[in-house]
Amino acid sequence: MSSFLDYLTLGIVLGSMYAIFAIGYTLVYGVLQLINFAHSEVFMTGGFVGMIVLTEFAPSRPHGFPSVLWMVIGCLSGMVGGAAIAWCLERVAYRPLRKAHAPRLVFLLSAVGASFFLYNLCGKLFGRTPIQVPSLYTNSVLFHWPGTSVEVRVNQVVVVGAAVVMMIALDRVVNRTKLGSGIRAVAQDAETAGLMGVDIDRVVSRTFVIGGLLGGAAGFLYGYAVSGQVVFTMGFVPGIKAFAAAVLGGIGNVRGAMLGGLLLGVIESFTVPLLGSEWIDVAAFVILVLVLMFRPTGLLGERLGRSA
Amino acid sequence: MSESEPPLLELDRLEVSYGAIRALRGISVAVRRGEVVALLGANGAGKTTTLRTVSGLLKPRSGGVLFRGERIDGVPAHHVVALGIAHAPEGRRVFPVMSVLENLRMGAYRFRGGARREDLDRVFGLFPRLAERRTQLAGTLSGGEQQMLAIGRALMARPELLLLDEPSMGLAPMVVRQIFEIVREINQQGTTVLLVEQNAAQALRLATRGYVLETGAVVMEETAEVLLRDDRVRAAYLGEGAA
Numbered sequence: 330m331s332s333f334l335d336y337l338t339l340g341i342v343l344g345s346m347y348a349i350f351a352i353g354y355t356l357v358y359g360v361l362q363l364i365n366f367a368h369s370e371v372f373m374t375g376g377f378v379g380m381i382v383l384t385e386f387a388p389s390r391p392h393g394f395p396s397v398l399w400m401v402i403g404c405l406s407g408m409v410g411g412a413a414i415a416w417c418l419e420r421v422a423y424r425p426l427r428k429a430h431a432p433r434l435v436f437l438l439s440a441v442g443a444s445f446f447l448y449n450l451c452g453k454l455f456g457r458t459p460i461q462v463p464s465l466y467t468n469s470v471l472f473h474w475p476g477t478s479v480e481v482r483v484n485q486v487v488v489v490g491a492a493v494v495m496m497i498a499l500d501r502v503v504n505r506t507k508l509g510s511g512i513r514a515v516a517q518d519a520e521t522a523g524l525m526g527v528d529i530d531r532v533v534s535r536t537f538v539i540g541g542l543l544g545g546a547a548g549f550l551y552g553y554a555v556s557g558q559v560v561f562t563m564g565f566v567p568g569i570k571a572f573a574a575a576v577l578g579g580i581g582n583v584r585g586a587m588l589g590g591l592l593l594g595v596i597e598s599f600t601v602p603l604l605g606s607e608w609i610d611v612a613a614f615v616i617l618v619l620v621l622m623f624r625p626t627g628l629l630g631e632r633l634g635r636s637a
Numbered sequence: 638m639s640e641s642e643p644p645l646l647e648l649d650r651l652e653v654s655y656g657a658i659r660a661l662r663g664i665s666v667a668v669r670r671g672e673v674v675a676l677l678g679a680n681g682a683g684k685t686t687t688l689r690t691v692s693g694l695l696k697p698r699s700g701g702v703l704f705r706g707e708r709i710d711g712v713p714a715h716h717v718v719a720l721g722i723a724h725a726p727e728g729r730r731v732f733p734v735m736s737v738l739e740n741l742r743m744g745a746y747r748f749r750g751g752a753r754r755e756d757l758d759r760v761f762g763l764f765p766r767l768a769e770r771r772t773q774l775a776g777t778l779s780g781g782e783q784q785m786l787a788i789g790r791a792l793m794a795r796p797e798l799l800l801l802d803e804p805s806m807g808l809a810p811m812v813v814r815q816i817f818e819i820v821r822e823i824n825q826q827g828t829t830v831l832l833v834e835q836n837a838a839q840a841l842r843l844a845t846r847g848y849v850l851e852t853g854a855v856v857m858e859e860t861a862e863v864l865l866r867d868d869r870v871r872a873a874y875l876g877e878g879a880a
Contacts, residue, residue: 507751514732514743521730523714524692524723526747526794 334479336598342485344594345492346555350547350571351578351586352499353415353540359516359581360536361427366440367418369568370447371411371541375548376559377451378410379403380462383553387463396466403465404491404549411545412538418443419537424530452561459558468554484554491550495543496587502539503583512536516581547571566610570597573617579627588628592616643706645670645829646691646722646798651700651710653683653690660686662853663700668798673820673830675840675861677874678850684833685727687850688800691831692724693717704798719747723796727803727833729787733776737767740775740786744793752793760789763819781812788820798829805836817843837874841865849874 350372357365387399422443426436470480503509511532514522523529551567552559574593578585593613600612620628644667653661661683668674676684689695691702693714702710704720712720723744732740741760745752761768764785770778775786784804791799801820805813817839824830824843834840841847841861849857849870857864864870 507746510735510739510743511746513735514746517732517734518730520694520714521726521732522743523694524718524726525743525790526715526718527743528713528715 331474331477331479332602334474334477336602337595338474338479338481338485340595340598341591342488342555342594343598344591345489346547346550346590347567347571347574347594348587348590349492349495349543350567351574351590352496352583353544354572354575355578355580355583355586356512356536356540358575359583360512360519360533361423363423363433363436364440364572365418365423365537365540366437366568366572367422367444367447368415368540368544368571369564370444370451371415371418371544371564372548372551372568372571373448373451373559373561373564374414375407375411375545376462376552376563377455377548378545379407379549380460380552380559382406383463383465387465389463391465399465400487400553403553404546407549407552408542408545411543411548412541414447415537415541415544416534419534424533427533448561448564455561457561459560461558462553464553464557488550488554491546495546499539499543499583508532508535570613573613577617577620577627579629579631581631582627582629585627585629585631592628642670643703644668645705646831647701647703647706648687648691649701649703651687651690651702652698653686653695654698660853661690661697664848664850664853664855666848666855666858668829668831670797670829671824671827672845673824673832673843675837675844675847676831676833676850677835677837677840677847677864677870679873680835681852682850683853684850685802686853688724688726688802688831688833691717692722692800715747718794718796721795721797722800723791723794723798724800725784725787725791725802725804728806729780729783731775731778731783731786731790734774736772736774737778737786738771740790741767741793744790747794756793756795760792763792763822764789781808781816784808784812784816785819788816788823792823792828796828798831799823801830801832803833803835805834805839813839835874837870838865 353368353371354365357363383399383403391399422439423436426439468482468484471483471486472481473479503512511527514525514527515529515532519529570593574589575586577593578589596616597609597613600609604612646668648664648666650663650665651661652663676687678684690697693712697710701708704722709717709720732743741757742752745756766782767785767789775783778786804816820830821843832840832844841864844861846860847864848855
């Protein structure tokens with residue numbers, strides 16, 4: 330029982346990170362029917378910007394309130410960095426192609442090219458070995474699951490808490506704001522959205538920025554609280570996983586991405602005791618294939634409107 | 638109406654191409670304030686292309702679109718609606734996974750403050766069916782209801798000019814009559830209407846004037862009464878005589 334809860338905890342932590350990462354894939358797919366494969370570099374950017382801010386500016390051993398404050402600053406700067414890169418990606422790698430009505434495959438190549446460029450640039454600038462992210466507090470045990478000895482640590486609570494806050498905020502933006510209705514309208518019928526007065530370019534740009542904010546946060550949380558380090562290739566595997574999570578939940582569907590992320594995290598986590606840690610990636614993708622065989626549109630279906 | 642006032646909408650020798658295909662070959666059309674003008678013609682005559690050019694979805698290759706006497710060709714669609722032209726497109730194009738109410742709110746997207754109470758009340762007054770189904774997803778409505786929603790959504794933008802593309806498409810005759818009755822009411826409340834129809838009989842009963850398009854050119858321009866009695870129109874578009 331206690332080891333079950335242990336793995337469940339780990340799975341939820343990993344899964345909530347995947348969830349906020351996956352939202353970026355799903356939002357962009359919703360408005361452009363395009364898989365933004367460079368989103369993994371948005372994640373990496375979030376990790377690096379957070380690391381740089383904490384290394385350069387944070388006091389070496391903050392205590393109490395400053396610890397929390399610097400955690401928030403690190404996360405926010407990761408978000409801003411992620412959003413900035415996502416905004417640039419849309420401008421440089423995708424918008425010119427949209428204006429030229431380029432075929433789908435060209436977008437994909439542009440995405441992969443942008444991704445290679447960004448992570449190699451990062452490797453060139455910061456070196457190709459992992460860099461430690463300075464820690465802001467002791468990652469001590471915060472509480473035990475009631476009635477057991479299963480520990481829950483500060484970092485785990487931080488990751489899940491931050492992810493929950495962001496998912497609630499995003500859900501509100503998509504469902505309750507004018508930008509949100511613009512995003513949903515463009516996702517359902519871009520041309521008609523234009524007839525209603527929606528500036529499609531602006532909505533697309535802001536959709537990338539929103540995805541970038543969440544992707545950057547995911548990168549920071551991963552670098553700070555999950556791996557404790559950042560490296561130029563850090564986005565690749567989690568990026569594929571987050572993409573898989575988005576497909577699992579139903580690509581284009583925001584709540585689907587959240588569900589898919591959480592499920593994938595939990596599945597991965599339970600693979601370790603059941604099959605061994607070398608099976609993690611296999612298990613994740615086998616589940617993905619199985620789900621898609623029986624529900625080709627993912628668990629909640631493809632549709633930004635519904636989801637969202 | 639004074640003679641000196643420019644038409645509300647004027648298409649001046651408009652040419653539009655899709656690649657090498659010339660869809661409109663220099664058509665000139667005028668719509669005066671308060672009119673219902675019908676564009677008639679067979680499939681592929683260029684009726685829908687005309688409306689799409691007016692609303693900014695297509696850019697003309699030459700010629701001009703003038704609204705209230707000012708050139709608007711080349712203005713992007715999302716700005717055209719703010720000038721006072723709303724387009725209920727072919728095939729209705731409601732947002733399928735938004736509710737009826739959300740669809741209507743989308744119609745008012747151009748307003749900073751969102752949809753106005755009185756505009757919603759007006760649309761629900763014209764289309765009581767939409768009021769009954771306000772929380773239902775638009776994709777689950779019947780064809781007639783979707784058409785009502787598409788028109789209602791266009792009205793939410795408070796247009797001076799309403800572009801209606803094939804409102805009768807795929808609908809039962811009774812529903813078509815009902816919708817045309819409401820379009821008449823909308824016109825009487827002060828909205829000018831440019832109507833594209835294959836159902837020429839219905840369209841001409843409502844219209845003040847009509848244009849007949851064939852392969853991208855205007856071949857006739859007459860008042861509705863004249864067109865209704867014209868032998869060629871009766872044969873080709875009203876399914877009578879030597880068709």
